[in-house]
Amino acid sequence: MIFRLMKIEVKKVFKRKSIYVIWGLMLLFCFVNSFLYFRDYDDEGRYLYSKEEDINEEIKALEEEKEKVQNTNATTIIKTKIELLKLKKKFSKDSWQYAKINDYLYDAVYEKNIRSEDNAALERYQKLLVKFKNNDYLYFLKQDRDNITNQIKEIKKEILASDEDLFLERELKQKEETLKVLNFRIKNHIREDTGxxxxxxxxxxxxxxxxxxxxxxxxxxxxxxxxxxxxxxxxxxxxxxxxNYQKENTVNALIFGIMNDYEFFFVVILLMVSAMMICDEYQTGTFKFLLIKPVSRFIIILSKYFTSLLILGFSVLLVFCFQFILGGIFFGLDSLNLGVIVYDYGLDKVLVLHVFLAFFYSFLAKLPFYLMIGLICLLLGVLTTSTVTSMMIPLMLAIFSPFMLDVAVSHQLYWMKYLPNFTWRFSDYLFASSSKLEGLGFQFSCIWYSIYFVILFFFLVKLFQRRDIQNV
Amino acid sequence: MLVLECRNVFKKIGHHVIVSDLSFSLNEGDILGFIGPNGAGKTTSIKMMVGLQSLSGGSIKIFGYDIRKDFTKAIRQVGAIVENPDMYMYLTGYENLKIAASFYQIDASRIDEVVRMVGLEGRIHEKVKNYSLGMRQRLGIAASILHHPKLLILDEPLNGLDPEGIRELKDILLRLAHEDKMAIIVSSHILSELESFCNRVCIFSRGHVLKNATIEEIKKITEKEVYQLEVSSTKLDSILSSYLVIDEAHIELSSTKENIVNILKALLLNDVLVYEVKKKVLGLEDVFLKVMEASHDF
Structure with a gap:
């Protein structure tokens, strides 16, 4: 009988215009989201419209400053800066040249400008410029490596000459770290760009x-x-x-992010359907039609609860399919073979999961949250018969939970861990991660969530069974 | 066969008694009218019978099944409209009937049959929100008789129906009671309409059942009691202890058949001419008002 009732409830939901409006908005958001990733990110997954430096403005300001300055050295410094900025304009903002021009060319340009008669300085500058323009980043990295190596030698000498100098030892350690990174860059050909x-x-x-x-x-x-x-x-x-596992403009990233990106829609759909199935029936009197049928009230309320979860599942599936299709159209399906990476805190290991499996895990982790807000909505619906109350209270709880958690953490309000909206956050424990609030752990949440769930479910059933249908 | 048995049914909300000591039984083929003003407890009684409201005391049994303990078994034999024919407005009439049918083993041909029976063939595939109240009543009746219930409870089913619709509904109910042996409870404010097809009535007032009798019993009582006289003068206080002046030539009084002769003699001896003596046939409405008056006196 419960399946027959669920079928009836599903049919009724599918006959409501409001559900199509919210699904339409959700799919529109889905399209806009995918399209913006397609439009605003390049093949490497970099955002195309990040705020750029206004080089022309900087040049203008420096030129004004240059006219005011009388000192030759200061004039040369400004002239050097202007020259470098003009050169910088010729490179892409994502290139290593754009990021490192001052580090690699400042000295050479300054020398050329201050010793305009010295051909050696000019030649040195021209040589560097050719390498710079020819994308010879290895040359510059090796130069850096040699400099650091020399600096390390010098520091070691100084340490030998002095007694225990903690400052020098710390500097040595830093330089050695820098050297390691440079060696790694050289060995693996990693440029200092935005890649x-x-x-x-x-x-x-x-x-x-x-x-x-x-x-x-x-x-x-x-x-x-x-x-x-x-x-x-x-x-x-x-x-x-x-x-590039963290590239955002892939079908993988879009699917893996569904449970977070569309959470608001899922919550609204769940609450809307739950409130509709209870409050509307009370308000329009159609509950009488249902309650005088040979079915127990327990089965009726259970069927309504399961139906709201079924519609939620359908909505998730709808977004999943739509996002999969849109992702495939905009970005191709190649990334599906790569999988997504997650860090397992317990194993201290990075795992590569198929995106579907990772998505399923994130869905499972969110499920207790949806089970609880759906239950609260139904309970409030039976209690008040008010659509607004039964929707708004769980919605507020869902929206403000993260802020409440931040408040609890920053003010060390550990008692707040007992709140139901803290215990439903099972996604905080996904892959053995921990909650931000001390004392709020997986086992704690399991116990308290179960207690809350059983109590609320018991109240819902008892209240629904005993509730009289009032006369109009 | 006993279909419904209400015994000492009692309903209290807070300190307010809604229904007190409701007791009656209903057999196959009975059509029982529930009569009473607003707030008398008719709808609450009906709601308790179909499990929409809990009982504060007493018991309701349908085919021997207690409505509280064996709800599904008891309600399986019941079809009902409570307060209004509340159907899903965003669905068509047919879809509503399909939902109702899905709770029982009912095929499409039965749905078509009841649709024809209530005369909704032409509009059954339209959304209920476009129906008039009368059409919704017809649809509600169709939904409630769909599964051949043995007990049909209709709360104000005549509301919104035109005279033709009322006549059709009466025919349907009489047929269901006589041919299908269905026990029917009908509550209504249109008392004169109930009179023509109910064989029993329950008169409610302020949560109490004032009268529970067959139509014949009620009619018998009233036929014996009330006489209408056309007289030359209506100033009869010195002759009669109790009478009602209807107009300047007519009075009404209660009396037994034997005593009316003595009253006539007394009038004539006091020079009051009596032109006409008529035994008044009281309708259900008159009985209702009379019983209500008595209850107020009480």
Whole structure:
């Protein structure tokens, strides 16, 4: 009987115009999202419209400054800066030349300008410029490496000459780290551009440095350390595999992000359907039509609950299919073979999962949240028969949960971990990760979530069974 | 065969008694009229019978099944319209009937049959929101008789129906009661309409059942009691202790058949001429008002 009732409920939902309006909006958002990724990102996954420096404005400002300055050296510095900016304009903002022009050419340009009579300085500048323009980044990296090597030698000499100098030892350590990175760059041909390999290397180095300095005394410090470990491992994996797993304009990224990107729509659909199935029936009197049929009220409310979840599942599937098709059209389906990477905090390992499996995990992790808000909505619907109340309270809970969690963390309000909207956050524990709030763990959430769920479900059933249909 | 048995049914909300000590039974083929003003407890009683409201006391049994303990078994034999024929407005009439049919083993031919029976053939595939109240009543009746219930409960089914619709509905109900042996409860404010097809009535007032009797019983009582006289003068206080002046030539009084002769003698002896003596046939409405008056006195 429950399946027959669910079939009836589904038919009724599919006859409502409002559900098509929200599905239409959701799919429109889906299209706009995919289209913007297609329009605004290049093949490497870089955003095309990131804020650019206004070089012309900088040149204009420097020229004005130059006219005011009398000192020869200062004039030369400004002239050098202007020359470099003019040169910079010729390179793409994503190129290593754009990022490193000052580091690699400043000295040569300055020398050329200050010693305008000196041919050696001019020749040196021209030689460097050719290499710079010819994309010979290895030459510059090797130059950097030689400089750092020499600096290391010097520091070592100074350390030998002096007694224990902590400052020098620290500097030596930093230089040695820099040397390692440079050697890695040279060996793996990683330019200092905006490409994913450079990004991964920068993030990797940054995470490793922070980890070396990081403390692990408090819970928050330990959580931060875990995040650094994740950052390091993921970027290390990208550097080793040389695959741009974090590229956002792929069908993989679009599908993997569905449960987060479309959460608002899913919540609204679930609440709308739940409220519609309870409050509308009470308000229009059609519950009488249903409740005088030979079915127990328990089965009726259960069928309504399952139907709301079924419609949610259908909505997720709808977005999944639509996103898959749009992703395929805009970006191709090649990325499906690559999979997505996730960091397993428990194993301290990066896992490569098929995007469908990763999507399924993220859906499962979110399911307790949807089960609970659907239940709360039905309970409020039976209690108040008001569509607004039964939709708005769970919606507010869903929207403000992340902010409430931040407040709890920043003000150390540990008692808040007992709130139902904190215990439903199972996606926080996906791949053995931890919650930001101390004491809120997977086991704790399982226990308290189950308690809340059983209590609310019990109340819902009892209330629905005992509720009289009032006279109009 | 006993279809419905209500015994000492009691309903209280807070301190307010909605229905008190409702007891009656209903056999196959009976058509019982529920009569009473608004707030008398008719709808609440009906809601308790179909499980839409809980009982504060007493018991309701349908074919021996207690509505509280064996709800699904009890309600399986019941078809009902409670308050209004509340159907899904965004669905067509046919879709509504299909939903109702899906709770029982009913095929499409039965749906067509009831649609024909209530005369909705031409409009059944239109959305219910486009129906008039009368059409919705017909659809509600179709939905409630779809599964051949043994007990049909209709709360104000005549609302919104035109005279032709009322006549058709009466025919349908009489046929269901006589041919299918269906027990029927009908509540209505149109008392004169109930009179023509109910064989029993329950008169409700302020949560109490004031009268529960067959139509014949009620008619018998009233036929014996009320006489209408055309007289030369209506100032009869010195002769009669209780009478009602209808107009300047007519009075009404209650009396037994034997005593009316004595009253006539007394009038004539006091020079009051009596032109006509008529035994008044009371309708259900008169009985209702009379019972209500008595209850107020009480």
């Amino acid at each position: 994913y390999l450079n990004q991964a290397l920068v993030c990797y180095v940054q995470a490793r440095e922070e980890m070396q300095e990081g403390k692990k005394n408090t819970y928050q410090e330990r959580i931060h350390y875990q995040e650094l470990k994740k950052e390091k491992k993921i970027n290390e994996f990208i550097l080793k595999s040389r695959v």
